[in-house]
Amino acid sequence: MxxxxxxxxxxxxxxxxxxxxxHALRGINLEIRNDDFVAIMGKSGSGxxxxxxxxxxxxxxxxxxYFLDNVNVGSLNKDQLAxxxxxxxxxxxxSFNLLPRTxxxxxxxxxxxxxxxxxxxxxxxxxxxxxxxxxxxxxxYHYPNQLSGxxxxxxxxxxxxxxxxxxxxxxxxxxxxxxxxxxxxxxxFQELNQKGITVVIVTHxxxxxxxxxxNVIFRDGRIQKSVIVENQKxxxxxxNHLPVIAEEDAL
Amino acid sequence: xxxxxxxxxxxxxxxxxxxxTILTMLGIIxxxxxxxxxxxxxxxxxxxxxxxxxxxxxxxxxxxxxxxMYGGVRSEAGSSVRLTYEDYLAIGxxxxxxxxxxxxxxxxxxxxxxxxxxxTSVYGVTPDYFDIRELAIESGSVWGPVEDKAAAKVCVIGxxxxxxxxxxxxxxxxxxxxVNKIPFKIIGxxxxxGQNAFGQDQDDMVIAPFSTVQQRMMTVNYINSIMVSxxxxxxxxxxTDEITQLLRIxxxxxxxxxxxxxxxxQSDIASTAASTSRVLTILLASIASISLLVGGxxxxxxxxxxxxxxxxxxxxxxxxxxRGRDVLMQFLIxxxxxxxxxxxxxxxxxxxxxxxxxGVMSWPVSISIESILLSFLFSTAIGIFFxxxxxxxxxxxxxIDALRYE
Numbered sequence: 018m019x020x021x022x023x024x025x026x027x028x029x030x031x032x033x034x035x036x037x038x039x040h041a042l043r044g045i046n047l048e049i050r051n052d053d054f055v056a057i058m059g060k061s062g063s064g065x066x067x068x069x070x071x072x073x074x075x076x077x078x079x080x081x082x083y084f085l086d087n088v089n090v091g092s093l094n095k096d097q098l099a100x101x102x103x104x105x106x107x108x109x110x111x112s113f114n115l116l117p118r119t120x121x122x123x124x125x126x127x128x129x130x131x132x133x134x135x136x137x138x139x140x141x142x143x144x145x146x147x148x149x150x151x152x153x154x155x156x157x158y159h160y161p162n163q164l165s166g167x168x169x170x171x172x173x174x175x176x177x178x179x180x181x182x183x184x185x186x187x188x189x190x191x192x193x194x195x196x197x198x199x200x201x202x203x204x205x206f207q208e209l210n211q212k213g214i215t216v217v218i219v220t221h222x223x224x225x226x227x228x229x230x231x232n233v234i235f236r237d238g239r240i241q242k243s244v245i246v247e248n249q250k251x252x253x254x255x256x257n258h259l260p261v262i263a264e265e266d267a268l
Numbered sequence: 269x270x271x272x273x274x275x276x277x278x279x280x281x282x283x284x285x286x287x288x289t290i291l292t293m294l295g296i297i298x299x300x301x302x303x304x305x306x307x308x309x310x311x312x313x314x315x316x317x318x319x320x321x322x323x324x325x326x327x328x329x330x331x332x333x334x335x336x337m338y339g340g341v342r343s344e345a346g347s348s349v350r351l352t353y354e355d356y357l358a359i360g361x362x363x364x365x366x367x368x369x370x371x372x373x374x375x376x377x378x379x380x381x382x383x384x385x386x387x388t389s390v391y392g393v394t395p396d397y398f399d400i401r402e403l404a405i406e407s408g409s410v411w412g413p414v415e416d417k418a419a420a421k422v423c424v425i426g427x428x429x430x431x432x433x434x435x436x437x438x439x440x441x442x443x444x445x446x447v448n449k450i451p452f453k454i455i456g457x458x459x460x461x462g463q464n465a466f467g468q469d470q471d472d473m474v475i476a477p478f479s480t481v482q483q484r485m486m487t488v489n490y491i492n493s494i495m496v497s498x499x500x501x502x503x504x505x506x507x508t509d510e511i512t513q514l515l516r517i518x519x520x521x522x523x524x525x526x527x528x529x530x531x532x533x534q535s536d537i538a539s540t541a542a543s544t545s546r547v548l549t550i551l552l553a554s555i556a557s558i559s560l561l562v563g564g565x566x567x568x569x570x571x572x573x574x575x576x577x578x579x580x581x582x583x584x585x586x587x588x589x590x591r592g593r594d595v596l597m598q599f600l601i602x603x604x605x606x607x608x609x610x611x612x613x614x615x616x617x618x619x620x621x622x623x624x625x626x627g628v629m630s631w632p633v634s635i636s637i638e639s640i641l642l643s644f645l646f647s648t649a650i651g652i653f654f655x656x657x658x659x660x661x662x663x664x665x666x667x668i669d670a671l672r673y674e
Contacts, residue, residue, distance in 0.1 A: 075587065075668050096591045103589020114584050114671065118284045128588040130273045137272070176588070 022183050022215060023049035023072070028081035030067050041067040043238040044081070051183070054210040055217045056226035059235030065219050066188070068235065072217065073106055073186050074098045086183050103131050107177025109218075111189035113169040115161040121148060121172045122157040128180045147175040151205055167198035174205055178214075185209065187218040191225050197259045203228040204252035228252050274594075278601040285574075289606060292570045295563025296610025296650070297617060300643045302556040304618025307639040309625065310549025312632035317541045327367070327501055328400055328534040331359075331511060332493035334527065350528050355518060356494050362514055365507035368396040369496040373482045377447040379474065381433040388429055390447060390474045392481025393495075398458075400497040408441040408456035411477055419479040423447070424456035426471035447474060450484060504533050560643070563610070564650035571603050571658035582662050583670030596663035603655020604648065611647030615640055 030042040042064045049055060059065045070076040071083060074090055077098070083090040086105055093101065102108075107128075115124045125144040129135045135143070148154050151171040161169055170190060177185050187206070191199035199222075207228060210216050218229065226232045231245045282289045333350045356371040373392040379385060395410045397403070411422050423445070425433075430440045440454045452474075461470040482488060498507040508531050515529055575582070582595055590598075619635055626633040 070668055073587075075671075096593075099586065099589050099591040099594075102587065108587050110671070114580065114587070116581055116584060119280070123280065127585065130277060131585075131589040131591075131594060133270050137276075180589075 020051050021048050022051045022086050023047070023217075024082075024084040026082045028068075028071065028078050028083060030064075030071065030076070031079045040238055042071075042078070045238075045240055047233065047240065049184070049215060049217065051215050052210070052213055053215050053217075054206070054228075054230040056229040056232045057217065057219045057235060058221055058223075058226055058232055059241075060221070063235040064238040065235045069186060069188050069217075069219050073108060074102045099131075103128055103180060105183045107174075107180065107182040107185040109170070109173050109177050109185060109187035109190045111192040113161070113166075113173050113193070115169055115172055115176075117161055120158050120160060121153060121164065121175075124161070124172055125175045125179050127176060132180060143179055144175070147179040148172070150178065151175045165198070166194050167201055170194060170198075170202050171205060174202070174209075178209070182214075184215040184217060187216065189219055189221075191220065191222065197256070197261075199225060200252050200256050200259060204256060207252045228255075274597050274601050277598055278605055281598075282602060282605060288570060292566055292606050293610035293613070295566035296560070296607050296647050297563075297614040299556065299560030299563040300611050300614025300647050301617035301621055302559055303553060303643045303646070304615060304635065304639055305621040305625065305633075306552035306556040307549065307643075308618070308622040308633040308635045309631060310545065310552050311636055311639070312626075312634040314542060314545040314549065315634050316632040317545055327497040327499070327504065329496050329498060329504065329507060329511070330493055330532050331496070331515070331529055332532075333529050350519060351491050351494060352489075353491055355515060356491065358514055358518060359494060359496060359511055363496075363507060363510040365498055365503045365510050366496045367499045368399045369494060370394040370396040370400060371478050371491040372397070372493045372495055373478065373486055373488070374492050375481065375486050377474070377485065379429065379433060379445050379447055381443060381445040384433045386429060386432040388472050388474060390423075390476060390481060390485065392476055392478040392485070394478050397475065397495065400495050403461070404459040406457045406459040407439065408454070410456055416477045416479055419483055420477060421450060421452045421480060421484070422455045423452040423474050423476040424458060425454055425475070426458050426469075426473050427460045428469055428472035429474060430457060445474075447476075448485060452476065508533065557646075560646060560650065564607070564654040567603055567606055567651065568654035568658060571599060571655055572661070574602075575599065575658045575662045578662075579665065579670050579673040582665050583667050583673060586665070586667035587671055592663040595665075596659045599659035599662050600652065600655050603659065604651040607647045607651025607655075611644050614647065615644065618643070 025045055025047045028042055028045040029040070032039040032041055045064075045068065057065050057068065067076070071078050071090075074085070074093075075098075077093075078091055081091075085101065088101065088105075090098070090101065108114075115121075116127070122141070122144050125147050126140050129140040129143060145154065145157060148157055151174050153168060153171050153175065156164060156168060156172075161172070164172065170193075174185075174190075177187075185206075190206075191202055194202060203225060206216050206218070210230075216229075218225070220226055227246060227250045229246055230249060231243060233243050234241045331351065353371055356369060359366060360369045370393045375390050375392075376387060377390045378387050391397070394416060395412070398405070398410055405424070406427075408424070410424060411420060414420075415422055425440060425445075430438065433445060434440050434443065440457060443454050445452050445454055458471065458475075463469055478491075482491070496507065496511070498504045511531060512527065516527065519528055521528065582590075585595060585598075622633040622635055625631055
């Protein structure tokens, strides 16, 4: 039995826009264990982005409780939230969000820069190791504009990994990628998950959700249903069946 | 975030925009450079004025009678004749703060030597005069007390006089010169002193024993003025007080009466001149400071643009765990680095510019350590001051909004 690392009870988020109150989340209950691979699905406006922001400690809930690795996130101030993001969360974004004109290595080092306990030497070692684990060791000194979309996203995943987070949160990680590259990225996520890292992704592509262990479907600020994925697809096998076109030509 | 990491991050981001960094720095470079150069010019001219004035003798005090007043009508200063030889003797005996003193009578005379003639001032003084005025004797000698007592017809002349009467470079010692038909023997030549601060030729005069000039030439019993030198420059006020009290008693002035004499010190003139050049320095420096200020505004401008342009970067940094104060520090350090580097380059440029000004325009310049420190500190302060607002703006960004910023 795996430990519960994310525990959410009656989570409510209300945005105030002038006099108008927007109920983005209307009472969410969810538990995520430390070897889970979850896909959060839903139409736009269903509250899944708001939920991800709260999950990622970028935002705090209006009501309800959120425990991340036994820390009550609702009680933390801005600086403590920043510390939590640095230590326990790895972000992967749809648009990669790498620093431009900054080498892959320096991009991966970024979270470690905000970790006071890491020396410069250790920083580089860990960043190289993270790049290696996403298969980009030979691209360490390339700039983002010299990398393909898939490679950029893998650098972003390496950046998310480098601080040994308890959970990786990916917001539409394949949204800007073609099919083959998407599957490649999912291969990495699956391999990380097999190593015991919790992964939560937001997606609206059922194909991508098929690589995860279970799907949570949002609707109008509530969880409509949770579905366990039967016959979880193996991304590595899937990749072998896809024709090789994109990357060699693109480069 | 560790300071070391902050510095690395700031250097990385500055080197990513080299051109912009250099252009921003240029404002500070020019600002600091011109402050240094302007202060150097101001300081240099101040020092040269002070040097000229101190060549008159900085400890010098001149006592002369106030303007005489008959029925409310004042005549020019020095027109009354209330200073006497006895006043001079009393000052020499009773004023401990006074080092040297001499009575002085002044007249002008037509000098004739051979076929040449020349009109100039004739001063009647005691040998102390040469110490007070720091007048050196180039050749020959000064008279002694014997000649003074005997009202001997000897004199010391300046270079200008010698040149007119005997020709350039001639040795006048031992020659005779007739001053207002009285024959004088030239016994000394003063070392050339050039013009004083007011354009007066200090080598154009005849200096003769006091008694000779007073009794033989002018046939009067008063003296025009008394010159004394205080023991040190600091003792000038003390000497002034002593002389004032002494002369008030000697002239039997009641408590309600004004002084019938005036004491003017050389340091008054020096301080007037110094304050004039100080005003000049302040003026120059404030013009230069304005360019430094403009440079600072340039930093703020660029940093503000940079914050907007890098909103996404700030979002990413916050996303991976940067706190508000980490972002604040990052932008502040960037601004500080620009202004510090600009300041250092500006200092070198300012020194170079001062040297060029000194060389090409042959203006006196003097670079003081204070001006370097001042402009360095000033540029640092400008970095912090103008970097603060953009940095705070960056630090207050909401990470969610910043990440979504296009």
